Amino acid sequence: MFQIALYGKGGIGKSTVSANLSAALAMNGKSVLQIGCDPKHDSTRLLLGGASVPTVLDYTRNSLPGERSLEHIMFEGYCGVACIEAGGPEPGVGCAGRGILTTFEVLEKLGIKEIPFDIVLYDVLGDVVCGGFAVPLRKDYADAVFIVTSGEYMALYAANNILRGVRNFNDRVLRVAGIIHNGRGLLHEDMRVKAFAGAVGLPVVVSIPRSKDFEDAERNGSTLMEINPDSDCAEIFSGLAGYVERIADGSAKLYPACPLEDHEMESMILGRETSPGADRYYRKAGIPYESSSSASVSSCKRNLFLTKSMQHKQPLKGCSFAGAVTATSQVTDALTIVHGPRSCSHIVSHFLTSTSLSSRSRYGTPLPDKQPVLLSTDMGEKAFIFGGKAELMSSLENALMSGWKNIFVVSTCPAGLIGDDIGRIVNEMKQKYPGTRIIPVPVDGNITGDFSQGLVEGYRKVLEMVDTSVRPEDGSVNIVGEKVLSSNVGANYELISDLLGKMGLKVNCRLLSSTSADDVVHFKRGQLTLLAHGEDSGKVLQEYLENEFGTEFFGLPFPVGFRETAEWVELLAERFSAEDAAAELIGMQRKIYNHEISRIRPLLKGKRVIICSFSPNVDWLLETAFDLGMHVIKVGLAVSPETVDFRTRYVGMLSLEYDYGADNRERDIVDMAPDLVLSNYMTPTQAEGIYQDSIPMAPDVGFMSGLVMAQRWSRLFRLPFIEGWKNDGGICYDN
């Protein structure tokens, strides 16, 4: 079996060429199968007397796997040519490339490879050069690739793109058979096609003139080979069939794919050196511009270039889908519909539940209980090809029927890749069910960014629920940007609300942490808003809320450590005229703190400490260490985007080192012989007599943050450095 693929721009006449070539091969006594790989599914029409046949994808959609048979989708055409049409989705929805992949898988399962055809011809749309349309380029599908083109610029441009596809697939295998010039009767057309063929190093195998014979045959629903076998054009196809046979028996050669760069195409086809002003646009985008004068037209070794951002790209820390769901799933009486495959829901629910939020999501039928849940639209193969509108609509109906009043729809990568417009689908649904609150969150997985970007987008969408007519209430505060994935989020909230309560304040809305839709709606009741964390996503949220809702923010994030908390309380008390309550609160806490410090000070006084941090804030640790009379002999700031914001009130009192990596730490452990090493990540090296403890990435807030750590250190120093259980059998270390 020899397999050939005919690629070409849509509308260039490749189906006519394919059908006539199949007919010519069949007339030469070959058994031929033609597979049309164009969603238009008209490749084999001329072989079938003008009839349109059921496509593989329509058949797959409407049949069960166990009932399928090749005879339902393979039809006998002129001269015994076997005809199959892949089909595809409606224009503008789904992914036709994925459809081609499915077609090939289905045909293989149905045993197409067991039929001993002499020639299999794939007729493939060449405008789209995604992975699906490249399937026929795989070695086990196409032994030779023909490119059908006219002399028009766009047809040649598509031809060049096809060569790129061939080269990208495997540039070491000779696979290109040549160019089939299907003439349009244009001025200098022959010259242009020949110039292009010469530039890419390919032969023009045949030149088919524009002829009325083709129109007559088409009107008859037949190939020209059938109704006019003695015509000049039929002779050309007979010659082309002979060429295919020579390639199949190895007597005609195949060529490598050497596509041109875009600017080379322009100078070759349009006859001008460079696009006027193109360098200007490239410079603006930060991409190096190579003019045609500096490029070698015949070189096959052209380098791909990377933009600066691609070269220095930071790895994504989770996808924006996960970030968005982290926000929307915090609305306790809202359902988050995940528009995507089940695996995306699984990954994100695992991610949420494994970080202390248990029982956050379930699959299948949405359960309208008090817990927020995720519902996957469960996109599968069919949705990838034809679009996931039906799946999303039915999930929405299901959710609305189950009584959900607030629904978010978050899109994943597959939904984004096939271009599902969740905004439009949601609007349709809202028209059908007026008065429902359905909010689309089109983050498209990681296509639109990383976790933080998705998180902010999720917040932004949740904020669409806010009633802007609500007026602030006295003594009411909002909390924004809690780290809901931290295990201490609940404890931190309890502590902050306790402090607020002691000053006569109450929390209006936690945006977003186990928040009801009603609380979000009444967000503007908060007189003042407290930012939990001052990191990047917190700052973006603050800016958004200030601009969009005129929200008044308190100047300081949640405080960590005694001094920071005392300042925080004093400032807040000033804002709400609660100075007396604040003074009493701070006084009481100071007593507890001082008492506990004096109790453990004798154990820790004089101990030498190295602090290695990924966080810009270590003052809460330093104040405790200094209060205990410890010697902080080094503060190393690890290489991290956050440490650029390092700040300290202990300027001049510290031996500071930036870009502090594992090697620096190992060096200092040996050279400085500290008693204690504190770091966000423990070193695997155990040096005798040097204790290590971790610093939480998200420390507890409040007066006692540092003290709680100090209590741990004091216990640590009372433990034997090598515990018995570590010696596998209890060998006494001192012996």
Ligand code: SF4
């Ligand atoms: S949305 Fe994309 S990156 Fe995120 S889990 Fe799904 S496939 Fe993976």
